[in-house]
Amino acid sequence: MQISARRTENTTIFDVSGDIDLASSPEMRKALLGELREKRTPRVVVNLTKVRYIDSSGVASLVEGLKASRDTGTRLLLFGLSPSAREVLQLSRLLRIFEVFENEEEALAS
Amino acid sequence: MSKNLLLKLELLSDPNLLCVVRATIEQLTELVGFQAPERRSVTRAVDEALTNIVRHAYRGQTGRPIEILFRRLPQRSGSKRGEGLEILLSDRGPAVDPGKLRGRRLDEIKPGGLGLHFIRQSMDTVEFTRARGVNQLRLIKYLQGAKEACHS
Numbered sequence: 001m002q003i004s005a006r007r008t009e010n011t012t013i014f015d016v017s018g019d020i021d022l023a024s025s026p027e028m029r030k031a032l033l034g035e036l037r038e039k040r041t042p043r044v045v046v047n048l049t050k051v052r053y054i055d056s057s058g059v060a061s062l063v064e065g066l067k068a069s070r071d072t073g074t075r076l077l078l079f080g081l082s083p084s085a086r087e088v089l090q091l092s093r094l095l096r097i098f099e100v101f102e103n104e105e106e107a108l109a110s
Numbered sequence: 111m112s113k114n115l116l117l118k119l120e121l122l123s124d125p126n127l128l129c130v131v132r133a134t135i136e137q138l139t140e141l142v143g144f145q146a147p148e149r150r151s152v153t154r155a156v157d158e159a160l161t162n163i164v165r166h167a168y169r170g171q172t173g174r175p176i177e178i179l180f181r182r183l184p185q186r187s188g189s190k191r192g193e194g195l196e197i198l199l200s201d202r203g204p205a206v207d208p209g210k211l212r213g214r215r216l217d218e219i220k221p222g223g224l225g226l227h228f229i230r231q232s233m234d235t236v237e238f239t240r241a242r243g244v245n246q247l248r249l250i251k252y253l254q255g256a257k258e259a260c261h262s
Contacts, residue, residue, distance in 0.1 A: 019129055019132070021125070021128050021129065021132075021157065021161070022125040022128060022161045022164060022165070023125035023126050023128060023129070053132065053153075053157075055128075055154070055157055055158060055161060055225075055228075056158055056161065056224035056225040056228055057161065059224055060224065083146075083147075083150065084150050084154070087147075087150065087154075088154070088224075088228065091224075091227065091228055091231050091232075092224050092227065092228075
């Protein structure tokens with residue numbers, strides 16, 4: 001997995017690529033919590049367009065990010081979910097809990 | 111060894127090897143004839159099972175043995191079941207507490223505890239056994255047919 005950040009004044013977009021699994025999810029967790037809990041960036045957007053697979057540890061990292069955003073009054077948005085990523089969020093009944101968008105334009109316009 | 115054996119994998123507990131196993135399963139399930147959603151289900155179930163072995167059975171230790179057998183299940187005469195794929199995962203970790211195999215409720219929004227839920231949702235049969243110091247997880251996915259009750 002690779003993760004990079006694009007930052008503007010109030011928004012950080014994380015571009016993630018590869019698989020998010022037991023080996024890589026700690027890196028994503030660290031990035032999300034650093035941005036939401038420590039920097040308190042008002043809006044954090046995760047670009048999952050190039051993520052083919054997310055396991056339960058990856059979902060757990062996203063949930064931790066969501067909880068951090070609620071604790072700090074910030075927002076965590078997702079877009080570009082692959083069929084596999086959408087399935088795991090559906091299986092865990094989280095698809096409606098997250099703010100999920102089809103693409104970056106829709107996420108930024110929200 | 112069974113004449114229906116398709117593949118045997120012996121690997122060491124290491125999170126970095128999970129992607130290798132996933133890639134193998136994606137190819138194998140395509141060869142067996144599963145459609146894309148079913149291939150994702152089988153891949154997810156085995157990946158989550160391996161994650162549980164690494165995290166819980168071996169408590170994060172690397173270098174511990176794991177074996178995975180893949181067997182083709184032929185259609186039996188008189189059975190409504192179609193062909194399927196049987197997967198046996200074995201580890202030498204401590205005995206699993208059956209009370210921890212239920213998974214958690216999904217109405218709480220909290221991280222963790224989803225792996226077993228994903229396995230049960232993804233496969234037609236899920237069975238845990240332990241014999242002679244070996245934990246074994248038996249998973250079955252049928253090419254066709256209704257879902258059978260899970261066992262634990």
